[in-house]
Amino acid sequence: MIIDAHVHAGEYYRHFTARFADQMMATTGLPPEALSAPEDKLLAEMDAAGVDHAFLLAFDVRRVEGFSVPNTFVADLCARHPERFTGFASVDAGRPGAAEELRHAVTELGLRGLKTAPCYLRMSPADPRWFEVYETAQELGVPVLVHTGYTPAKNADARYFSPLLLEPVAKEFPELRLILAHLGTPWTTPCIDLLSRHPQLYADLSIFGTYQSPPTVAAALAHARVRGVLDRLLWGTDFPFATMSAAVARMARLTTDATPWPSGSAPLTPDEHRALMGGTAARLTQK
Template sequence: MIIDSHVHAGEYYRHFSAAFAQQMMPTTGMPPEALTAPEARLLAEMDAAGVDRAFLLAFDVRRVEGFSVPNEFVADLCARHPDRFTGFASVDAGTPGAAARLRHAVTGLGLRGLKTAPCYLRMSPADPLWNDVYATAQELNIPVLVHTGYTPAQNADGRFFPPRLLEPVARNFPDLRIILAHLGRPWTTDSLDLMARHTNLYADLSIFLSYQPLAAVAAVLAQARERDVLDRVLWGTDFPFATMADSLARMAALAQDPAPWPANSHPLTPGEYHALLGGTAARLTEPASAGHSAPSSPREEHR
C-alpha cells in the first residue's frame, strides 16, 4: 500500500486566504490559485499516481492567519472515502479548550491523528499550553504531526522552526508518537539526531523530497540508515504544494539508481522502500485502544 503521509485538505478562497497563498506558492513555481485541494482533485491526483491512501490534514491557524481548514470538513471527506483518507485533526493550544476539541475530533468525528503548526501560531511546540493537547493525544493513542523547519509564511515565527524544540516533548510524553514534518529542513541532521535519541519520534519527507537535489535527499537517507532510524521515516508530499507522481518518481530513482547516493552507501532496499512508501505510515495509524502501548521500534531509546 502506498500512503502519502502529508496531504492538505482545503480549497483556495473557501479556506486558504489569498494573502497566504501568495506567500506560500512562489517557492513551488506554481500560482497562488494552485493552493487548493478540492475532493475531486485530491482523488484524481491519488489515482493518477497510484496512491492508495492519504493522511488528510486539517489546519487551524485562524488566531494568527485568519483562516482554518476545519476538523469537520476533513471528517466529512474521510466519511465519504474511508478507504482513501485517514483524517488528522488540527487544534490551536493558544485558544481555550484545545484538548477538548481534539478529543471531540477523535471520539466524535472519527479523526485518527493530530496536525499542529506551532510556528504558524507564533508559539513553541514545547510551550506548556500544548501539554493538555499532547496528554490527550497520548491517551487516545494517535500520532501527532508537527510542522518543523522553514516556512515562507510571513506571520510565522522563525524562533520556532527548529525541530530540536520538540526534545522535551518527546522526553515528557514517551508514548506520544510525534512526526517531524518536512524532516525539519534545513535542520535535517538535528531531526535525525533527535530520532536516534527518542524512538517515539518519526519524520516525513514532504517538500524536502520534492524540491531538494536528489543527491541531498540520498545523503540524508543514508544518514538515517547509519543512525538506524530509516524505519521511522515516511514518504509524504505536502500536496498541493508538490505533486504525488513527481515525488514517487524521485522515490523510485532512490531505489534504483546508485548515482545520487554517497560512495559508502547504496540505493534503498526493497524493505526500506516499502516501509517508506506506506508500511511505517500504516503502522502509525492502526486502530488501537486508548491507553495501550504505542507501536514502537524494538530498539531501546537512547537518552
C-alpha cells in the first residue's frame, strides 16, 4: 500500500486567500490557482499515481492569515472515503479552547491525528500554550504532524522554522508521537539526528523528496539509515504543492543505481522502500 502522509485538503478561494496562494505557489512553478484540492481532483491524482491512501490535513491559521481549512470539512471528506483518507485536525494554541477543539475533532468527528503550523501562527512549537494540546493528543493516542522548516509565507516567523525547537517537547512528552514535516528542510541533518535521540519522533519527506535533487535525497536517506531512523521516515508530497505521480517516480529511482548514493551506501532495499512508501505510516496510525 502506498500512503501519502502529507496532503492538504481545501479549495482555492473557498478556503485559501489569493494572497496566501500567490506566496506559497511562487516557489513551485505552479499558478496560485493550483493551491486547490477539490474532492474529484484529489481522488483522480491519487488514482493516477497509484496512491492508495492519504493523510488529509486541516489547516487553522485564522489568527494570522485569516482563513482555515476546517476540521469539519476534512472529517466530511474522510467519512465519504474512509478507505482513502485518514483525517488530521488542526488547532491554534494561540486561541482559547484549542485542546477541547482537538478532543472534539477526535472523539466526535473521527479525525485521527493533529496538524500544527507553529511558524505560520508566529509562535514556537515549544510555547507552553501548546502543552495542553500535546497532553490531549498524548492522552488520545493520536500523532501530531508539526510543520518544520522553511515556508515562503510572508507572515510566517522564521524564528520558528527549525526542527530543533521540538527537542524540549519530545523530552516533556515522551509518549507523544511527533511527525516533523518536510524533514525540517533545510535543517535535514539536524532533523535526522533529533529523531535518533527520541524514539517517538518521525519525519515526513514532503517537499524535500519532491524538489531536492535525487542525490541530495539519497544522501539524507543514507544518513537516516546510519542513524537508525530510516524506519521512522514517511513519504509524502504536500499535494497540491507537488504532484503525486512525479513524487512516486522519484522515490522508485532511489531503489536503483539510477540515483548516485554516497560512497559505501546502497540504494533502498525493497523492504526499506515499502516502509517509506506506506508501511511506516500505516503502523503509525494503527497505534
